[in-house]
Amino acid sequence: MYFCLPGGGSVGSENSSGIIVTxxxxxxxxxxxxxxxxxxxxxxxxxGTNSLLIPPVMRGDACLNAMYFPAQVNQTLHTHPSYRIGLVVSGSGQIETPATQARISPGMIFVIPANALHKFRTDESGFTIVVFHPDSDTGFSHRDNPMLKRTLVEGVSAASLPHLQTKLTSGQGESKSGDRPL
Incomplete structure (x- = not known):
């Protein structure tokens, strides 16, 4: 199970484990x-493959992904422009940087700093991880969203009709990360 819980709340039960990222x-x-x-x-x-579990509400917002790696993968060394926090769900392997190697297995949590070179190497079973991304370069915006784009006025998308589009005042319609991508 995974969730996004805005505001306060509590999580817990006997024999449960997981990760909470704020x-x-x-x-x-x-x-x-x-x-x-x-x-x-x-x-x-x-x-490898991935699924978007919790999407960014607006372009730039945080998201949660599941990543799936088959057996015997020796991933290409790469970086990400922001940190990553992950949890190993199943399988095992290694996370490697130019300086270190660490075994990973179910229940283990890892943090990858922004711009840090790293890669994953899987064993014969492959593995599945869930990874938090604090930002994104995909998602919708005020001028690029399904409701606006698929509203047609005399056969023309409302996204192409700026005189009809709602004008936002300061603070109105901002993403919850504080960004205001218009």
């Missing part, structure tokens, strides 16, 4: 999902 300044929309699917819906790199 991003200061971000207040997502309540959502609850699970269980994880057996495979990712999107192609990734080096044979």
């Amino acid at each position: 991003r200061l300044g971000y207040d997502g929309m309540f959502s609850l999902g699970g269980p994880l699917e057996p495979n990712g819906r999107f192609a990734y790199i080096d044979g």
